[in-house]
Structures are given as structure tokens and as C-alpha cells.
Amino acid sequence: xxxxxxxxxxxxxxxxxxxxxxxxxxxxxxxxxxxxxxxxxxxxxxxxxxxxxxxxxxxxxxxxxxxxxxxxxxxxxxxxxxxxxxxxxxxxxxxxxxxxxxxxxxxxxxxxxxxxxxxxxxxxxxxxxxxxxxxxxxxxxxxxxxxxxxxxxxxxxxxxxxxxxxxxxxxxxxxxxxxxxxxxxxxxxxxxxxxxxxxxxxxxxxxxxxxxxxxxxxxxxxxxxxxxxxxxxxxxxxxxxxxxxxxxxxxxxxxxxxxxxxxxxxxxxxxxxxxxxxxxxxxxxxxxxxxxxxxxxxxxxxxxxxxxxxxxxxxxxxxxxxxxxxxxxxxxxxxxxxxxxxxxxxxxxxxxxxxxxxxxxxxxxxxxxxxxxxxxxxxxxxxxxx
Amino acid sequence: xxxxxxxxxxxxxxxxxxxxxxxxxxxxxxxxxxxxxxxxxxxxxxxxxxxxxxxxxxxxxxxxxxxxxxxxxxxxxxxxxxxxxxxxxxxxxxxxxxxxxxxxxxxxxxxxxxxxxxxxxxxxxxxxxxxxxxxxxxxxxxxxxxxxxxxxxxxxxxxxxxxxxxxxxxxxxxxxxxxxxxxxxxxxxxxxxxxxxxxxxxxxxxxx
Numbered sequence: 030x031x032x033x034x035x036x037x038x039x040x041x042x043x044x045x046x047x048x049x050x051x052x053x054x055x056x057x058x059x060x061x062x063x064x065x066x067x068x069x070x071x072x073x074x075x076x077x078x079x080x081x082x083x084x085x086x087x088x089x090x091x092x093x094x095x096x097x098x099x100x101x102x103x104x105x106x107x108x109x110x111x112x113x114x115x116x117x118x119x120x121x122x123x124x125x126x127x128x129x130x131x132x133x134x135x136x137x138x139x140x141x142x143x144x145x146x147x148x149x150x151x152x153x154x155x156x157x158x159x160x161x162x163x164x165x166x167x168x169x170x171x172x173x174x175x176x177x178x179x180x181x182x183x184x185x186x187x188x189x190x191x192x193x194x195x196x197x198x199x200x201x202x203x204x205x206x207x208x209x210x211x212x213x214x215x216x217x218x219x220x221x222x223x224x225x226x227x228x229x230x231x232x233x234x235x236x237x238x239x240x241x242x243x244x245x246x247x248x249x250x251x252x253x254x255x256x257x258x259x260x261x262x263x264x265x266x267x268x269x270x271x272x273x274x275x276x277x278x279x280x281x282x283x284x285x286x287x288x289x290x291x292x293x294x295x296x297x298x299x300x301x302x303x304x305x306x307x308x309x310x311x312x313x314x315x316x317x318x319x320x321x322x323x324x325x326x327x328x329x330x331x332x333x334x335x336x337x338x339x340x341x342x343x344x345x346x347x348x349x350x351x352x353x354x355x356x357x358x359x360x361x362x363x364x365x366x367x368x369x370x371x372x373x374x375x376x377x378x379x380x381x382x383x384x385x386x387x388x389x390x391x392x393x394x395x396x397x398x399x400x401x402x403x404x405x406x407x408x409x410x411x412x413x414x415x
Numbered sequence: 416x417x418x419x420x421x422x423x424x425x426x427x428x429x430x431x432x433x434x435x436x437x438x439x440x441x442x443x444x445x446x447x448x449x450x451x452x453x454x455x456x457x458x459x460x461x462x463x464x465x466x467x468x469x470x471x472x473x474x475x476x477x478x479x480x481x482x483x484x485x486x487x488x489x490x491x492x493x494x495x496x497x498x499x500x501x502x503x504x505x506x507x508x509x510x511x512x513x514x515x516x517x518x519x520x521x522x523x524x525x526x527x528x529x530x531x532x533x534x535x536x537x538x539x540x541x542x543x544x545x546x547x548x549x550x551x552x553x554x555x556x557x558x559x560x561x562x563x564x565x566x567x568x569x570x571x572x573x574x575x576x577x578x579x580x581x582x583x584x585x586x587x588x589x590x591x592x593x594x595x596x597x598x599x600x601x602x603x604x605x606x607x608x609x610x611x612x613x614x615x616x617x618x619x620x621x622x623x
Contacts, residue, residue: 072524132535139511140519153506153557171565172557174506176535182554186569193572210511213518214531266578268495269544269553275532283550286495290578400532401541403553 031249033188033262035409036198038353039112041104042241042340043078046088047111051350052357054339055365056385061340062225062237069142071212076225078239078341079207080104093163099135099146101206104242105160109202112244117253118198121165126196128171128187129157130179130203131345137208160202168196177308177399178267179203180348181407184245185265191249198250204242205344212238218275220312226342228309228335228367229316229381231374236310239341243349245356260356263392263408264294270402277314277398281321284396284404288326291394291406299327301414303390304364306355308397309335310342311369315398320375322396322404334382338368348397348405355393356409363387418574419611421488422600423585423622424481426454426474428592433481447592451477458484462546469510469533470594472542475501475587478596479543482583489547489581489600498552498579499540500570501598504559505590506536539587551579561586561597563619570601571614586623597623 040051043061054061061078065071070079086095089103092110113120120127131153137143138151149155157170171190175182180203187199205211215221215236222235247262248254268290270283278284292298305328307319316335323329336351343350358364364382373381392410425432428447431439431454439457441450451473455465460480468476483489489497510533518526532538537555544553552573558565570584585598599622601614612618 072521133511134506136511139508139515151508152504152559154504154559158559169558169562169565174535174555174557175537175553186554189572189576193568195568209518210515210534213526214514214528214534217526217528217531267552267554269499269541269550271494271544271548271550274538274541274545275528286550290495294578399537400535401537401553402544403537403541 030192031194033191034248034251034254035245035260035356036248036253037112037115037246039108039244040350040353041080041108042239042343042350043080044340046107048353048357052354055336055354056363058366058368058385060225060338060368070207070209075212075221076237077207078237080240096145099143099150100137101135101204102156102159104204105202106163108242108244109164109200112246116246118246120200121167123167124197125166126168126171126190126199127161127166128183128199128201130173130183132174132176132179132205133210136210137206140208140210142208175403176401177344178348178397178403178405179345180243181265181395181397181405182267184349184352185407187247188262188265191247197248199247200244201247201349202242202244203349204346205240207238207240222311225369226311226337227369228311228337229375229379230370231372233311233313233316233374235312237337237341239343241340241343241346241350243346243353245349245353258411258413260359260409261412263297263410264291265407266290266294268404270404272402274402275400277318281318281325283402284319284322284398285325287404287406288322288394288396291408295408297392297408301392302328302331302394304358304393305331305333306351306393306395307333307335309337311337317375319396319398320377320379323379324377329377330380332364332382333379334365334367336365352395352407352409355395359390359393359411362389364390416603418571418601418614419604420599420614421602421604421611422482424478424598425622426478426596428594431481447594468542471507471509471587471589472533472539474589474594474596475539476542478598479583482598482600483547492581494548494550496551496580497549498573498582499543499549500552500554500582500584501540502556502558502561502566502586503536504588506557507534509589510534543583561623563616563623567614567616567619574601574603
């Protein structure tokens with residue numbers, strides 16, 4: 030079976046427009062979360078992580094006319110451009126497949142924010158078509174909308190497509206924007222934190238939403254990879270709680286099955302894992318469920334963090350940008366502090382990372398769970414970590 | 416060995432077809448809600464949660480129940496190895512618009528969690544998994560039209576690589592009273608029975 034190499038990546042969030050800017054903020058413990066009273070986002074003051082519109086405009090005008098593209102399309106095109114600029118991949122080739130993930134796509138069009146843009150692009154596939162047209166992609170893109178696990182599902186689906194040999198390269202791009210739609214929905218669930226979110230902490234009281242886009246470029250072609258010991262995809266799996274459409278499982282069994290199946294495909298055991306990047310949304314029930322799943326997998330002593338304290342929950346981007354951060358934790362041999370954590374607030378005593386530390390990291394596991402009872406786990410490690 | 420369709424169900428605005436046979440017709444030309452209620456009664460379903468679902472989930476759930484109700488065979492599988500892989504075009508646009516109506520007028524602002532939860536297309540997979548206790552691979556793909564090449568390749572790969580033993584898959588879409596669900600139960604079967612349809616794009620194109 031083909032080996033799947035991670036070739037290049039990009040993260041666009043409130044913390045910056047490059048992976049380097051984002052990862053450097055993470056290493057320093059800097060958060061992009063701030064309070065907003067923007068009436069286009071929320072009726073009451075709310076903490077969120079949003080990208081500066083002027084900065085986005087300035088960055089995007091190098092590549093296209095802002096009046097032709099929605100906010101999310103601009104972010105996605107920028108992110109893919111920046112990720113591809115570090116590679117020799119030609120996107121307009123039969124060898125390249127695009128895999129997209131988003132929960133709500135161009136939801137601002139449905140709120141009538143942009144009268145000048147064809148409202149057909151509210152359809153997720155039409156958003157993908159628009160991006161593919163920009164890059165001249167001949168292959169039909171794949172689009173995944175799997176709630177909060179969308180980004181991880183997209184990477185797993187892309188890796189499995191590459192393993193089959195049908196394509197040589199996959200460009201996995203996922204994102205969501207913050208408009209009025211998603212914040213009001215989570216507010217109606219009383220799930221928004223009154224302060225920046227505090228994953229796994231005893232005082233946690235809900236999520237902080239964020240917007241962002243991540244792009245991860247995967248390839249089967251080792252000759253394109255510059256590093257001597259690149260990070261590779263080892264395995265991944267999805268599962269379902271079969272319990273409740275919006276409430277996490279009380280036992281963590283669904284997420285545990287995804288972790289177990291990802292490890293099985295990776296041909297690794299729980300002893301190999303150096304670091305777990307958890308979903309850690311900071312809702313009472315998600316973090317409790319996740320601690321149980323991590324316990325069931327025998328991973329309670331492994332260092333774990335949630336990155337939601339830096340850029341909030343970025344929905345369709347979350348799985349991708351958090352995998353990219355994990356890949357860079359391997360490359361730079363470091364563990365990122367779980368921001369917002371002070372005192373253990375889950376029933377299984379997890380080994381939460383409380384300060385930035387440099388340490389040899391070869392293997393990492395990323396997990397996520399979401400509405401619809403969905404769970405996902407994905408395993409990356411250095412090529413030499415067999 | 417090739418994977419086979421062991422049962423399928425198509426629901427559109429005029430009829431319900433199961434394994435090639437028309438089992439129910441919308442002869443009274445009922446609206447979506449009434450038509451679904453008639454199908455619900457026809458198949459003698461008893462699942463109160465159905466009435467809380469949005470229209471996309473209702474039609475997906477209905478097609479899944481017609482395939483899985485009283486199906487003793489499915490109970491012989493490990494729930495972790497039963498997959499549900501669906502594809503759709505309009506995501507949850509119908510419910511998105513209903514939800515937007517609850518937040519757009521600030522003098523009449525009443526966002527509802529009961530509506531908001533249905534603004535994610537994979538929730539229809541969640542509903543099917545909850546009813547049947549399926550815990551395996553589950554993904555919602557979005558495409559302009561039912562991409563039978565991709566879905567057959569993806570699902571065959573899930574089965575052939577040993578990630579699932581059986582998979583409920585197909586196409587479900589709902590927008591402005593245009594709706595369709597075409598679901599297939601796909602598995603590897605040991606003996607070659609001549610009625611079985613191979614899970615190939617050409618067969619899906621013939622049925623859809």
C-alpha cells in the first residue's frame with residue numbers, strides 16, 4: 030500500500046495567515062480569542078476568534094478580486110495558494126484530488142450578506158466548484174460535511190483515496206466562517222462559554238467559536254518531500270455513538286472505538302503515542318466523554334491538550350488545523366500548553382499539558398467528536414517511527 | 416468477490432420501490448408530510464422520535480426503516496462494523512432557511528436548539544445509527560448529483576479493506592418539496608445467488 034506523506038500545510042485563523050504565525054503563537058501561549066459585540070455575529074457580547082476583514086482583503090487582493098468571492102472562498106483560496114507555494118505540485122492535473130470539509134460553507138449568503146454574489150454558492154458543492162475553477166482542477170472534488178469531525182474525516186478519506194493509487198496528491202482544505210447562524214444556534218443550546226473556553230478545566234462552561242481555514246497537502250510521491258524523516262499518515266477511523274444527535278455519549282465508547290480502529294490501521298499500540306490532540310470543546314459533556322474514551326483506550330497517562338483555547342472551535346477547519354499543529358509538534362519536538370486549563374474537571378485524571386515543553390515527539394493521535402454522534406481519530410508519525 | 420446489494424429502497428414524491436417492486440404509491444398526491452405519514456402507517460412503524468425530525472432526516476430514516484425493519488440478518492453483525500455512508504446535494508438548506516427565519520427579525524428572535532440541531536447533514540446518519548445501534552464508519556458526502564462512481568468506489572473500499580462488514584449507503588436529498596432517498600444495503604455474500612445485484616455504478620445508475 031502507498032505511504033501517505035504530509036507535504037505542506039497552511040493555517041488561517043485570527044492568529045495569522047501562515048502555519049508559522051499560528052504555531053509560533055501556540056508556542057508562546059498567545060490566544061486569538063477576543064470579545065465581540067458585532068451585531069452581525071451576536072446579539073449579546075460574546076468571546077470568539079475572528080479573522081480581521083481588512084487583513085483578509087489585503088492578503089487576498091494579490092490573487093483575486095474580493096468582489097468575486099465570498100469570505101470563506103477567499104480564505105480557502107488563500108490557504109490553498111500558500112500551502113501549494115511550498116510544493117512542486119501542479120494542481121490542474123489528473124493526479125491531484127481536492128477534498129473539502131465544511132459544516133455551513135457560505136452560510137453568509139443565506140443571511141443575505143452578499144447581494145452581489147450568485148446565491149447558488151450556498152450549496153457546498155458549488156463552493157467547491159468555485160475553488161476548483163480558480164485552480165483549474167479537472168477532477169471532481171470530494172466534499173465532506175460531518176459536523177465537528179469533518180476535517181479529520183476529510184484527511185482520512187483523502188489518505189484512503191491516495192492509498193488506492195487513483196491519485197498521487199490530495200489537497201485537503203476545510204473551513205467555516207463566523208456569521209450570525211452558528212453563534213445564535215450554540216447560544217440557544219446555552220453552550221457558549223461566558224469567557225474564553227477552558228477545555229478539561231473544573232470551571233469550564235462551554236465552547237468558544239472561531240473561524241478559520243486549514244489546508245494539508247498529502248502525497249504518495251516521496252521524491253517531492255524535502256525532509257529526511259517526514260511525518261506520514263498511519264491510520265484513521267470514524268465511529269458513531271448511536272446514542273443522541275446532539276449530546277455526547279455518557280460512556281465514551283463511540284470515540285474509544287474510533288481510537289481503537291485508528292490504532293489498528295496504524296499498526297500501533299497505545300504505548301507508541303507521545304501526544305494526544307483532543308477535541309476538548311470545553312462543554313461539560315464533551316470533555317467528560319472524551320476523558321472516558323481516553324481512559325478506555327488506556328491513554329490517560331499520555332500528554333494531552335486541546336487547542337480550542339487558542340483559536341476557538343473552528344468547526345470544518347478544526348480537524349485540519351489541529352492535525353497540522355500536531356504535525357508541527359512532531360517536527361519541532363514540542364508540546365503545546367492546553368490553554369485555559371487550571372484544575373482537572375473530568376472524572377478520568379488525564380495528563381493535561383500545563384506548560385510548553387520541548388520533548389521528542391514521534392507519534393501523535395488526534396481525536397474529535399460532534400453532532401450526529403460522530404467521532405473520529407487519526408494517527409500520524411515520523412516515517413522512521415515503525 | 417464483488418460486493419452485492421442485498422436490499423434497496425427508493426422513495427420519491429410518487430412511489431416507494433423496494434427491490435424493484437412498487438410497494439406504495441402516492442396516489443392521492445399528498446404533500447410531503449402527509450405522504451410520509453401514510454408510508455409510516457403502511458409499514459406500521461412505531462418510533463415517536465420520527466415526529467421530531469426535520470424533513471431530510473424523515474425521508475432518510477423512512478428509507479432506512481423500510482430496509483432494516485424486522486431484518487434479523489443485520490442483527491448478526493458487530494455494530495462497530497456496520498457503516499452508514501450517505502451523499503446529498505442541498506445539505507440541510509430547508510432547515511437552514513427555517514432556522515434563519517427564527518433569527519432574522521430582531522423583534523421576533525427565537526433561535527431554537529430543536530431546529531438548529533438539524534442544520535448539519537450528517538445528523539440524518541446519526542438518526543439511523545441511533546435507531547439501529549450502528550456504531551461503525553459514518554460519513555456524509557456532498558455532491559451536485561448522486562456520484563455513483565465515487566460512492567461505489569468508497570463503499571467497496573470500506574468493505575474490501577475490512578473496515579466494515581456491511582454498509583447502508585445511498586443518496587438522500589430534500590429541497591422545496593423536491594425529495595428523493597435511494598438507499599442500498601451492501602455486503603459481501605458467500606454464495607453467489609443469482610438475484611443479487613453487484614454494487615457497481617452501472618447498477619446504481621439503473622436503480623436511482
